[in-house]
Amino acid sequence: MRNNLISGLIFSFLLSISWLTKADLYDATLAYQNEEFTLAFSEFNRLAQLGNADAMYNLGVMYLYGQGTEQSAANAFAWFSLAKEFGIAEAFQTAQLVLQQSDDQSGLKDFVTLQRNRLADTYLLDSTLARLKQPNIVSTPSKTHDVLPDYPDEAVRQGVEGWVWLEFDIDQSGKATNIEVVDSYPKHIFTASLLNAVEKWRYSGPKQAHTLIYHFATYKGEQYRETLAIQKKAYEKQLKQNIDAAERGVAQVQYYIANWLSMKDYNAYQLLRYHWRSEEPVNELYLAAAKNGLDLAQYRLATQLINVGEHRLSVLWLEHAAQTMDIAKYRLARTLLTNTEQQDAPRALQVLTEASNNGHLRSTLLLVNTYLTRLNDKTQAKTWLRHGLTIDPEHPELLLLSAKLTDNQVEAKKLASQALKSASQRNWSSKAIRLFQQKLAN
Template sequence: MHSNLIIRLIFLLLCGCSWLGRADLYDATLAYQDANYQRAFTQFNHLAKLGNADAMYNLGVMYLYGQGVEKSVASAFAWFSLAHDFGVTEALQTAQLVLQQAKQPKDLQDFVRQQRDNLAKTYLLDSTLPRLEKAETIPSPKKIADVLPNYPEEAVRQGVEGWVWLEFDIDSSGKAINIEVIDSYPKHTFTASLLNAVEKWRYSGAKTNHSLIYHFATYKGEQYHATLKLQKKDYEQQLMLNIDAAEKGVAQVQYNIANWLSMKDYNAYQLLRYHWRTDNPSNRLLLAAAKNGFNLAQYRLAIQLLSRKEEELATLWLHHAAKTMNVARFRLATILLQNSHDEQAQIKALDILEQAASEKHLRAIILLATTHLNITEDLEKAKYWVEQGLSLDTTHPQLLLLSAKLTSSKVQVNRLLSQALKSAMDRGWSTAEIRAFSQLAQ
């Protein structure tokens, strides 16, 4: 039983990782080794601007030899110097060798200063770890009614562990609404169980949105430690595959290991902690995955930074995650809309929301319709997005209320409010806003 469990835990780390399907450091390195220099250069350049020091060093090599890009000693020197700034110690010696062979070394040094200025935001991204370690955090919403999710019997029997990452809004009654699954591992194993539990939870405090990562762990304590010593050889080869993949820059493996190391009650934590002994190994691997272009890691860092009131840095990570994630677009737009006096921020927020709404992201649709109703006063666009939302959820209370606010016919208003009230009561959502508008509409 325990032998199978150990192998399964490590195997699960490998499963679900489409290593070659992502543009990370590993993929870029393979492209370089295959002499696909244009692809390698494009990917290294993208990762370098995220603060990936290995990618910076590799760009230096490619500029030095003119691989996938026009040869440039100045650019080579700059990227070697930048790689040293970001932690590649041997890059300094390489940069000095290039400088010694340059005809005009001062020009190269001036060029490096210019490139450092150009990468100001990248330097800010590199400050993520120390800012995450700040003690002050915004308190999470307090739960006043709790139900533990059931651990699926099959998962217990097989010793499967994992996590589910949810985001949701909390209404004025403390109910979790508009629940969205951001990530789950293994896929679908624990999701239904957590969703069933969250439906019964209640929070105190004002309306807000909340990001929740719930870990399902079966740690077996001393019995497990004893078995671990006996089975060390059985899992060591599979474990080393993961370590090797993480060190080569396979972003999804880095992200998965960060999750395992974030929870001491995981059996996988007990295995992996032998090899990651630094302080805060979870955040370090999460940052590595983010610098490696992995959107879930970028979004996770943004959420953690927001909880530490590091909005500027969080916004930078959100911009990167928003290139591929609708929930990141929604969060980014929410921040931009908070600055009601900045017209450009509002325009940008609406554009970002439209991207997410066009891909049927419900929370973005609701925010977009609300913004057009209350801020831009573009009622036609507000109506359009309400209709799009209702096509996804025909009885959504918030959308029915918005529809009522956009309707001129009193008969139609009353019908929509009646539907909204019934739907909210059926779902256990707050009816306060519906009742308040209903009184105004009389």
């Protein structure tokens, strides 16, 4: 039986690792082993809704013995049966034992059908890997001017590798605007270097919500080769710890390994690839981390699914990631607003409002534009515009929107001039601002 099931061996290592910042299968299993059954049941139930087969099996155990919940043979049989369908072969035998001991075998089987219907979205989430094999339908502008980020000297000397995940818009001049750091590893080591480089990049055309994951691998720092031999033993030990943690359900480690496996130039790649030999280990590990409740992995899968045109599935993952990530709320709203279904608009406004109140600028921009162009509600547009200006008083697009929304022509010209000055200082496109100024002049 797999060792991340609670009926397997108890493990008590990696407790001090700083990765354990979010509740996952590992934490839920520890809660069970510490007899914190109510907490364990709640966490296993949350993970089961994501399609985590181990959590489903563990729910079966807890229902069978009435741990953290009322004892229920029907629920136990249902969760054991579902765990088998989601990949745990040995769960079938356990389900059959429960069935044989029941006086209402027909009722238990009917209850499984009911649970399957309740988990319709979970079954769709489980199709993620198959859907990701489809070709991308979202085009990306090509880079017309490139500058390599500097590999920080201290990172070269220490042999540090990592990545930075950015999301940004590309304006009409091909300039990256509204840049956000989604994730970086190690924290703060490479971020400034990449941001400095991206400021100089130019693309062939505009795009909203462009995703970039830039890998800082050792081939970019030749001096690192001199220190590799000295560090090799400790390096391999750390990798083995990572492999161990990933197999026991530490979601953040699963996510880290997926990132390391996505770049062959990482020194970690060869050892990790030897352990994960499947054809698509990267997406498999992202999915494992996503089913394990990690928002970053959920958001990563959602952005990939958007690129292959999987609207419904991307929305499901975004809904989960949006519980903790403002940028996921923003992308969820963008995705919902591209749909023609009217019932999606209220949900989009709700998550944009939540993110805007948290200070997420891109959400505020989208909120203003949605109220202005889609809902024709100038009052709400002005309210959120004022809020956006408290976040960035010199933002060119916000200043242009202010100019468009004022009824005073003199004030409109002043605001447009301020927008033009700010766009020039940031090297952003000024085309829309100049068109508005021409309209004012006529």
